[in-house]
Amino acid sequence: xxxVTGTASGTAATAPSAEGGAAPERRPGTRGLAAAxxxxxxxxxxxxxxxxxxxxxxxxxxxxxxxxFGLFPLLYTGWASLHRVELTAPTDxxxxxxxxxxxxxxxxxxxxxxxxxxxxxxxxxxxxxxIALGIAHLLNYKLRGSMFFRVAALTPYATSVAAATLxxxxxxxxxxxxxxxxxxxxxxxxVDWQNGEWTSQIAxxxxxxxRWTGYNALIYLAAMQAVPNDLYESAALDGASRWQQFVxxxxxxxxxxxxFTCVVSTIGATQLFGEPLLFNGGxxxxxxxxxxxxxxxxxxxxxxxxxxHLGRASAIAWTMFLILLLxxxxxxxxxxxxxxxx
Amino acid sequence: xxxxxxxxxxxxxxxxxxAAVRRPRIRAGRQLHGGRVTYAVLTLFTLGSLFPLxxxxxxxxxxxxRLAQTPPPFWFGGNLFKNLQIAWTDANMGTALLNTTxxxxxxxxxxxxxxxxxxxxxxxxxxxxKNLLMLLxxxxxxxxxxxxxxxxxxxxxELSWTxxxxxxxxxxxxxxxxxxFMRQYLxxxxxxxxxxxxxxxxxxxxxxxxxxxxxxxxxxMAVLGMLxxxxxxxxxxxxxxxxxxxxxxxxxxxxxxxxxxxxxxQSVIMAGALLGTLPLLLAFVVFGRQIxxxxxxxxxxx
Numbered sequence: 001x002x003x004v005t006g007t008a009s010g011t012a013a014t015a016p017s018a019e020g021g022a023a024p025e026r027r028p029g030t031r032g033l034a035a036a037x038x039x040x041x042x043x044x045x046x047x048x049x050x051x052x053x054x055x056x057x058x059x060x061x062x063x064x065x066x067x068x069f070g071l072f073p074l075l076y077t078g079w080a081s082l083h084r085v086e087l088t089a090p091t092d093x094x095x096x097x098x099x100x101x102x103x104x105x106x107x108x109x110x111x112x113x114x115x116x117x118x119x120x121x122x123x124x125x126x127x128x129x130x131i132a133l134g135i136a137h138l139l140n141y142k143l144r145g146s147m148f149f150r151v152a153a154l155t156p157y158a159t160s161v162a163a164a165t166l167x168x169x170x171x172x173x174x175x176x177x178x179x180x181x182x183x184x185x186x187x188x189x190x191v192d193w194q195n196g197e198w199t200s201q202i203a204x205x206x207x208x209x210x211r212w213t214g215y216n217a218l219i220y221l222a223a224m225q226a227v228p229n230d231l232y233e234s235a236a237l238d239g240a241s242r243w244q245q246f247v248x249x250x251x252x253x254x255x256x257x258x259x260f261t262c263v264v265s266t267i268g269a270t271q272l273f274g275e276p277l278l279f280n281g282g283x284x285x286x287x288x289x290x291x292x293x294x295x296x297x298x299x300x301x302x303x304x305x306x307x308x309h310l311g312r313a314s315a316i317a318w319t320m321f322l323i324l325l326l327x328x329x330x331x332x333x334x335x336x337x338x339x340x341x342x
Numbered sequence: 343x344x345x346x347x348x349x350x351x352x353x354x355x356x357x358x359x360x361a362a363v364r365r366p367r368i369r370a371g372r373q374l375h376g377g378r379v380t381y382a383v384l385t386l387f388t389l390g391s392l393f394p395l396x397x398x399x400x401x402x403x404x405x406x407x408r409l410a411q412t413p414p415p416f417w418f419g420g421n422l423f424k425n426l427q428i429a430w431t432d433a434n435m436g437t438a439l440l441n442t443t444x445x446x447x448x449x450x451x452x453x454x455x456x457x458x459x460x461x462x463x464x465x466x467x468x469x470x471x472k473n474l475l476m477l478l479x480x481x482x483x484x485x486x487x488x489x490x491x492x493x494x495x496x497x498x499x500e501l502s503w504t505x506x507x508x509x510x511x512x513x514x515x516x517x518x519x520x521x522x523f524m525r526q527y528l529x530x531x532x533x534x535x536x537x538x539x540x541x542x543x544x545x546x547x548x549x550x551x552x553x554x555x556x557x558x559x560x561x562x563m564a565v566l567g568m569l570x571x572x573x574x575x576x577x578x579x580x581x582x583x584x585x586x587x588x589x590x591x592x593x594x595x596x597x598x599x600x601x602x603x604x605x606x607x608q609s610v611i612m613a614g615a616l617l618g619t620l621p622l623l624l625a626f627v628v629f630g631r632q633i634x635x636x637x638x639x640x641x642x643x644x
Contacts, residue, residue, distance in 0.1 A: 047546075054547035055469035058459040062479070062516045065456075069513035070482055073490030073497070080492055090496040131387075138384055141376030151630035152388040154637070155395065158622040160576040162597040163615035167394045170401060170409070170608055178397075178414045214391055215637065222638035242374075271486050274578040278598065297579070300488055304495075305583060314492045321489050328484065 081314035088308060100315035110316070112291050113299035114323075116201065120276075120295060121269030124205035128213050129261055133254075135213070136220035137246060150221075153214030161274030165207055169194075169279055172203045194279070197292040204293050207275045212268070216261050223257035224250060255338065263331055270324055273297035296320055395619065401612040402426070409608045425613035429600065432610070434587070435617050438596035443621075445510055445592055446574035452515040453570045454563045461524025462555045466537055476525070482518040487579055495583055505589025510581050514574060520566055527562035528555070565636030568629060575622055593618040 081100050083093040104110050139149060156164070171178045172193040180190040193203045227250065235245045251258075272295045276287050285302035287294025294302070296316065304313030376384075403422035404415050429435055463469070464476050494513060503509040532555065540550050556563070581592045587599035600614045626633065 050547050051541075052469075055463040055467040055472075058463035058467070058547075058551075059475060061456040062460045062518075062521055063475070065512070065516040066482060066518075069494065070485065070490060073493035074485060076493035076496075077489055080496075085492075090499055135384070135387055138376065138380045141374055141380055143376045143380070143384070147631055147634070149384050149388060150634045151626060152391050154630070154634055155623065155626055156391050158572055158576075158626055159395065159619050160594050160597070160622075161578045162594045163398070163619045164394065166597065166600075166611055166615050167398050167401075170612070171394070171397070176410050176412055176414065181412050181414055184412075210390070210394065218634060218637050225638075267484075267486065271488060271579075274582075277582075297488060300491075301583075304492060310492050310496070317486075317488045317490075317492065320486060324484070324486060 077314045077317050080311055081318050083311050085310040085314075086308050087305065087310050090310060093311075096311070100312050101319070104312065104315050104319065109291055109294070109299060113287075113294050113296045116287070116291075116293055117270060117272065117295045117297075120201050120205050120208075120272060120293065121266065123201060124208035125262070125265045125269055127205075128209045129216060129258070129265065131209070132213050132216035132261075133220055133258075135217040136224055137250065139217065139221050140224045150218060153217055155214070156211045157215045159211065161211075162278060164211055165275050165278040168203065168207045168210075169281060172206075194281070195289060195292070197290070200279070200288055200293045204272075204275050204279050207279070208269075208272070212265070216265070219261060220254060220257060223254050227253040259331070259335055259338075263328070266327055266331075267324060270320060270327075271297050273301065277301070395623070398612050398616050398619070401609055402616045404609050406607040406609050421609060422613070425607075425609050426617065428607070428610045429614040429617060433596045433600045433614050434591065435593070435596060435614060438591050438593045439617065439621070441507060441590050442575055442592040442594075442618075445507055446571045448511050449514050449574040450567045450571040452511075453517045453520045454567045456516050457520030457524045457566060458528075458555065458559050458563055459551065460521045461526075461528050462532075462551065462559070464521065464525040465529035466532060466534060479518045479521050483522070491580065491583055494580070498584060503584075505585055507590060509584040510577070510592065513580065514577070517570065520570065523566055524559065524562060528559055531562070532558045562639075565632060565639065568625070568633050569636055571625075572622060572633075 080093070082095065082097060084096050084100075085093050135153065139146065139153075143149065172180075174180065174190060174192045174194065177193070179193070184190065191199050193199045231249050231253070232245055235249050240248065276293045276295050276298050277285060279293065280286065280288060285294075285298050285306050287298050297320075300313050300316040300320070303309050303316060399422075400415055400418055401409055402425050404419040405421050408415055408419065460479075464472065464479075490513075498504055498506075498509040536554055536558075537550055540554050545553065576594065577592075578594050581595050582598060585591050585595045587595055591599070597611075597614050597618050600611045
């Protein structure tokens with residue numbers, strides 16, 4: 001395939017100098033030879049430098065941008081969380097120690113947001129991943145128009161949070177919404193989706209489920225297609241039904257992928273922001289009249305950009321980070337436990 | 343010593359070779375035919391996936407008054423163009439679409455180029471602290487965006503960048519996921535011998551990147567570009583903080599303005615939502631297969 005590779009032996013160190021970008025002129029004679037020698041040396045020095053330093057040049061853009069817009073803000077958030085900072089005068093910082101965190105723990109709306117984030121997270125993640133698993137299993141069959149089904153499953157992923165939420169707000173409307181109309185056909189009383197505690201959380205979760213189920217299904221499908229065929233064949237030889245094959249072959253093979261999606265969905269759920277913000281109609285960042293669907297992300301936004309307390313918003317951000325680390329640690333423990341058991 | 347420059351021999355067969363070899367392995371799986379139940383369930387799921395989008399278009403083609411009646415409309419009315427026009431002018435949709443295209447395009451291009459460079463270095467080159475730096479890259483994937491909004495906002499306020507597009511472009515111009523994705527792809531799709539061969543022929547690192555790495559990475563670059571474009575187009579949390587509806591909003595920010603009741607007309611809101619979604623839906627019609635393939639490919643390796 002690559003005939004050039006054969007020549008690599010032995011000459012690698014000196015070869016580069018002979019063939020630069022521009023073809024070097026070679027003149028006979030001692031002066032010319034000495035000059036050529038010098039030139040060659042210069043080239044090989046340049047070449048060594050190139051090999052040594054280029055990797056850093058290639059990774060530099062990522063780390064420069066990350067340092068400026070990722071690492072610095074991360075650390076500075078920690079610093080700001082120990083100060084009183086207002087949005088109106090972001091440069092006036094007054095040291096308050098841990099008071100922002102203390103006030104956070106006393107604030108009932110923080111605990112409320114934490115609880116809501118948790119319940120909405122569970123109500124959106126669990127059905128989403130279960131449905132995705134089932135759909136992926138079906139997509140794994142040989143199908144006519146399988147590409148159409150896959151693309152269709154992914155279209156909600158391409159819909160923005162804003163567009164999706166605005167549509168669902170309309171569909172979940174109390175008086176003229178489609179959902180209540182359909183429930184009415186089944187003889188169910190109209191539900192006030194926006195103002196009830198549970199109902200609003202279910203409605204917000206529905207938006208999340210709608211947007212992400214197809215995406216997760218494709219991830220599972222990819223993992224399923226990597227499962228070796230002979231596992232199924234031997235299971236079939238042993239007399240396992242399709243369902244038994246699914247439970248005893250597919251699911252165990254998918255375990256790493258399932259854990260991966262659990263982690264990603266959990267991270268996504270902790271950061272939930274756009275759906276509850278816009279589900280509130282014109283009500284702003286409170287997450288409903290009684291804060292019934294205010295998430296941590298929304299609470300952060302409310303403290304920082306509505307109530308103008310940037311210091312407190314920073315404290316919320318760090319608290320969210322700590323919660324994520326905690327979840328990550330729990331996940332890691334579960335993974336380790338699972339590895340031991342297999 | 344052969345005096346070929348190495349370009350023609352290295353780019354041609356090797357760029358497509360590994361991808362073609364790998365495909366059967368991923369395709370290998372259970373190939374049972376789906377029964378009627380399979381088709382029925384998948385059709386239901388597809389309807390559920392597409393219905394809200396279709397209904398957005400239906401609602402956008404009606405009047406606000408019609409939407410405030412039961413039963414809700416299930417077919418198109420004649421008001422679509424009027425609503426689109428109102429959304430276009432009142433929510434500044436034209437500017438917003440242009441802004442979003444600029445933002446998403448720049449972010450996608452930047453992410454692709456920078457990720458390919460870094461991914462190549464991590465996959466194929468030797469340098470000190472390589473593993474430590476890669477660990478750092480993966481670590482940054484875990485950091486939630488909320489953790490940096492406050493200082494970022496202070497930063498752009500200090501630089502007077504609020505309402506300027508660079509405030510949403512620069513912080514997302516590189517992506518840890520992209521670096522990871524390209525590293526995984528290149529470590530398989532780009533044989534080390536090809537790079538060595540190019541080096542033997544005297545190519546500098548930049549020539550190697552231009553003539554060997556970029557051609558070999560092209561399929562993955564296309565996928566990463568599309569995924570990043572979709573993500574940047576739909577980004578919400580940071581743009582809503584950095585941009586306002588009166589300055590230079592992205593589509594998502596402009597939509598929020600519609601939703602917040604500056605214009606309480608529901609059919610106009612739906613028209614705006616339609617406008618903001620349509621470009622990506624069109625892209626899905628054209629590139630759907632590649633986008634699906636890209637997500638599945640990223641999933642197997644991630």
